[in-house]
Amino acid sequence: MFRFYRLLNLLNLDVAAGAVIAALFFSKRLDAPVRPYGIAILGLTVWIIYTADRLIDVRHLSGPALSLRHKFHQQHQAVLKTAVIIAVVVVCALLVFIRPSVLLGGLVLAPLTALYLMLQKKLPIKELAVAVMYSVGVLLPAWPGSWSLLIQEAGLIVQFFFIALANLILFAWFEADIDRGMGQHSLATRLDKRWVTRCLLLLIGGGVGFSFIYGLFNTSGWIFFSMWLCLAGIFRFHTYFCKSERYRLWGDAIFYLPAIGLFMNQQ
Numbered sequence: 001m002f003r004f005y006r007l008l009n010l011l012n013l014d015v016a017a018g019a020v021i022a023a024l025f026f027s028k029r030l031d032a033p034v035r036p037y038g039i040a041i042l043g044l045t046v047w048i049i050y051t052a053d054r055l056i057d058v059r060h061l062s063g064p065a066l067s068l069r070h071k072f073h074q075q076h077q078a079v080l081k082t083a084v085i086i087a088v089v090v091v092c093a094l095l096v097f098i099r100p101s102v103l104l105g106g107l108v109l110a111p112l113t114a115l116y117l118m119l120q121k122k123l124p125i126k127e128l129a130v131a132v133m134y135s136v137g138v139l140l141p142a143w144p145g146s147w148s149l150l151i152q153e154a155g156l157i158v159q160f161f162f163i164a165l166a167n168l169i170l171f172a173w174f175e176a177d178i179d180r181g182m183g184q185h186s187l188a189t190r191l192d193k194r195w196v197t198r199c200l201l202l203l204i205g206g207g208v209g210f211s212f213i214y215g216l217f218n219t220s221g222w223i224f225f226s227m228w229l230c231l232a233g234i235f236r237f238h239t240y241f242c243k244s245e246r247y248r249l250w251g252d253a254i255f256y257l258p259a260i261g262l263f264m265n266q267q
Contacts, residue, residue, distance in 0.1 A: 105143060
């Protein structure tokens with residue numbers, strides 16, 4: 001079972017599943033109609049972006065990759081490139097079935113995503129760009145057609161963005177030496193690791209405190225509180241989670257927790 005889940009993680013399928021679950025959670029909170037086509041496009045698009053990002057990382061490597069996920073993409077480049085092309089074709093075919101408002105948002109986000117993939121090595125804080133794209137992408141299928149409804153759930157939306165950001169920075173913190181060895185860039189390779197540690201302490205500490213207070217007034221806030229606690233645990237017990245890249249398995253899995261909200265009464 002563990003090996004199967006490890007394969008899902010290497011294939012980026014767990015990340016895509018987490019995005020779908022989060023989109024369904026927000027669609028319930030925002031009382032927005034969700035079409036299966038929109039959810040399918042979101043899952044496929046997240047998978048395409050993550051897979052393409054890693055294929056770009058390994059494209060110019062002269063030697064073997066140093067991380068498990070990069071080794072996997074390096075060894076299976078041909079198959080994964082073909083799968084990405086097929087997925088892109090499927091996404092384009094499904095676009096005609098989604099709501100116009102969601103389509104418009106997707107057409108705005110698509111060129112920004114393409115720009116990120118082309119310039120990712122030059123971005124000073126690529127984790128921030130990925131967190132923004134991920135959060136906006138998750139919210140697109142759940143778009144309620146009204147900004148006032150979005151504002152009502154601003155507390156949850158902001159928390160989700162910062163959880164995604166902290167998650168990405170935490171991964172970069174774990175992988176600083178590996179990224180340097182492969183010529184990759186991240187916040188942890190651009191800054192001294194001590195500064196990144198302080199940044200994580202601030203993000204996670206602030207997130208835990210805010211989500212706890214938020215949960216006192218909104219039961220859905222406890223879901224985000226549990227997500228923050230998971231990140232705090234991974235950070236605190238980093239020696240254990242560093243082995244076999246366990247931090248990625250557990251760090252990506254926290255985005256399954258919003259599934260709890262699908263069975264809760266809204267407050």
